Amino acid sequence: MLQYTEDPGMRNSTFIDFAHKPILTGEKALLRPFTEADATAIAEVIEDPEVIRYTFEPSAELTLERLRAWYGSRSEQADRLDLAVTDRATGIVVGEVVLYDWNPANRSCAFRTLIGPRGRGRGLGTEATRLIVGYGFEQVGLHRIELDVYAHNHRARRVYEKVGFVEEGTRRQAQLRDGAWLDEVVMSILSHEWDARDNGSGRAHCASANGTPD
Numbered sequence: 001m002l003q004y005t006e007d008p009g010m011r012n013s014t015f016i017d018f019a020h021k022p023i024l025t026g027e028k029a030l031l032r033p034f035t036e037a038d039a040t041a042i043a044e045v046i047e048d049p050e051v052i053r054y055t056f057e058p059s060a061e062l063t064l065e066r067l068r069a070w071y072g073s074r075s076e077q078a079d080r081l082d083l084a085v086t087d088r089a090t091g092i093v094v095g096e097v098v099l100y101d102w103n104p105a106n107r108s109c110a111f112r113t114l115i116g117p118r119g120r121g122r123g124l125g126t127e128a129t130r131l132i133v134g135y136g137f138e139q140v141g142l143h144r145i146e147l148d149v150y151a152h153n154h155r156a157r158r159v160y161e162k163v164g165f166v167e168e169g170t171r172r173q174a175q176l177r178d179g180a181w182l183d184e185v186v187m188s189i190l191s192h193e194w195d196a197r198d199n200g201s202g203r204a205h206c207a208s209a210n211g212t213p214d
Contacts, residue, residue: 017104018077018099021075024083024132028088028089028122028123028124029127031086031097033074034071034084038093039068039072041093041094042071042084042096045115046062046067050120080101081136083132087118087119092118094118094124095115096113097113099145100112108146109136109142109144109145110146110147111146113129115128126159126163129160133189137195144188145188147187147188149184150184151170152183160187165189167186170183
């Protein structure tokens with residue numbers, strides 16, 4: 001099971017923010033805070049046809065300057081957690097995982113991820129999802145994490161189900177893409193559901209952004 005060093009009583013304490021940016025290490029993936037230098041690698045991910053098909057088509061041109069400004073500022077955001085997904089074997093950035101839309105009163109937030117062609121088909125996306133979801137529940141004290149996914153994105157839905165997300169319902173014909181109406185599936189996982197699962201083998205190491213044990 002993925003393991004973290006959990007503060008005693010965290011689950012019952014007041015919800016803390018996302019000001020702390022951790023480094024989360026699994027067997028295949030390492031999640032770390034973004035820097036401006038990651039803009040080129042993320043541009044490759046965002047421009048991938050499969051990513052566009054299953055997520056979004058940019059409404060404005062995403063220049064390297066805009067991407068540098070965006071990803072260079074992610075560590076300053078105390079109300080969300082954006083982490084780069086890197087392949088431990090190569091150190092290459094293959095995508096991102098994000099906890100956002102924070103509701104401190106309800107101890108809930110939303111989750112999204114992008115995994116580019118260099119990270120697909122090897123379990124990196126599944127492990128990265130487990131790492132950040134586990135961090136949200138075990139370290140931050142979240143009660144609920146939810147997501148939206150296109151109904152036809154079967155690969156992503158299988159990953160989310162593996163991690164423990166449960167389908168809540170379908171937003172029928174929620175988006176118009178290329179002349180076709182697409183359904184969105186709403187999924188979520190609760191803290192007690194996470195606790196009840198065996199979420200993978202091996203030990204996940206959690207450190208602060210400067211590399212010291214958390």
